[in-house]
Amino acid sequence: MHSGKVELRVLGTTVTLQEHLRKRAEQDLGIKLRFIVDDGFAVQRQGVMHPESYELYDQWFHSIDCLWPARALQPIETARIRRWDEINSLPRTGRLARHACASAGSVPVDRLFVQADGSLARKPTARLSMLPLTHNADSFVYLEDAVPPALVAQGESWAWLLAPEMAGRAALQADAAIGAIDAALAVEASGLMQFADIGNLTIEEIDGLIATLIEFKRRGHFAGFWSSFAEAAQLMIAGKVAIQSIWSPATVELERAGLRFRLASPKEGYRAWFGGMSLSRVAHGRVLDAAYDYLNWWLEGWAGASMARQGFYIANPERSRDYLDPAEWAYWYDGKPASAELPGPTSKHLVAAGQQRDGGSYVARMGHIAVWDSVMDEHNYLVRRWNEFMRA
Missing domain, CATH: 3.40.190.10 (Periplasmic binding protein-like II)
Structure with a gap:
């Protein structure tokens, strides 16, 4: 049975399940990716009821409050996430630079780490409920x-x-x-x-x-x-x-x-959101290995740069810097006026020269x-x- 490409089924919304990302990941990883796209509520429901229908659940940290108690997911081992140490403080501690971010709503860090008894809390462990990735204000x-x-x-x-x-x-x-x-x-x-x-x-x-x-x-x-x-x-x-x-x-x-x-x-x-990916409890063997490859791929820089071009942030932004022009980084992350015309995720033109991002820099916004x-x-x-x- 080891011949042929592994197929990974990813359940999520249009926020991150985009065709240009699917094609690039397939090409880089040598796997087949099937994106199962629906609206937020439908995705949450399928995530809870049918963990056998997907290997990766790609949505938001607040969904974890429904999926974790339903035992639809398995923990992610941080030892298998190559860039785990690069993930910034916002999802890990709830703070960014000197700012303590809001404590209202489903705060990502409060449901990030899997504790010894299987519950979720902010006390760091080697197992995660969801890998923190895209986010925005x-x-x-x-x-x-x-x-x-x-x-x-x-x-x-x-x-x-x-x-x-x-x-x-x-x-x-x-x-x-x-x-x-x-x-x-x-x-x-x-x-x-x-x-x-x-x-x-x-x-x-x-x-x-x-x-x-x-x-x-x-x-x-x-x-x-x-x-x-x-x-x-x-x-x-x-x-x-x-x-x-x-x-x-x-x-x-x-x-x-x-x-x-x-x-x-x-x-x-x-109102802020934090997205990421979780592993279905049924993923195992070669498919689980491929799922970890895909999780790791998201933290390698290219996907983070693509997210930046539509106004989203990635959990390890520094890794994306190499894939963004200095003018793009200055606009999307530093909140500076665009020094040139900037591209969108799939188009040549998105941001006009001289334009400034509403709300300013990453730290100011988040x-x-x-x-x-x-x-x-x-x-x-x-x-x-x-x-x-x-x-x-």
């Missing part, structure tokens, strides 16, 4: 000429998503786990409610949040909801929406369409987090109530 995007000067004068705030001036032209992310946090940030910034822990709402808080959102929806405040970054871009390009929560790759499409927009650096802080994406204690209740809001 998300906020919202708005068309520059659509926001009235009175709002601009108050400074960028999550409250803008619910501002009466933006009625009928706002959109939110449709995924309950992420959309609800964006909405909670907006509700709190607008002074409509206060939450004890914005990354872990109580039943009463969820009820209050949903009641508030339904009221806005009935008044026609929301022009749409999106599940993928392509849908988000389309809402804005089609002129339906002037302000919306966003994922970085959608801004690539907005650039291409020639829109004049800004990615906000909200004064309250960003050091200003309000909350991490999370799976709340009342996640099932939140999803139920969120679906009522979607149907209202």
